[in-house]
Amino acid sequence: MKEPETEPTACEDFQQRLTVLTQSGEGLYRDSHLRICQGCSALVVDLEMISESARNVFGSTE
Ligand SMILES: [Zn+2]
Numbered sequence: 001m002k003e004p005e006t007e008p009t010a011c012e013d014f015q016q017r018l019t020v021l022t023q024s025g026e027g028l029y030r031d032s033h034l035r036i037c038q039g040c041s042a043l044v045v046d047l048e049m050i051s052e053s054a055r056n057v058f059g060s061t062e
């Protein structure tokens with residue numbers, strides 16, 4: 001309970017939305033939870049990198 005601004009439930013809630021947001025392609029970075037939670041911000045960055053490298057793999061196959 002060192003970080004009262006980031007409640008575990010808020011993270012769980014965000015991560016559930018994240019699945020829907022990534023699939024729908026909506027602006028993840030606009031989510032207000034990312035402004036208060038570095039952990040989830042890092043998670044989004046990871047997801048972006050994964051989806052981008054996946055795109056690169058498909059794009060560069062000859
Ligand atoms: Zn979070």
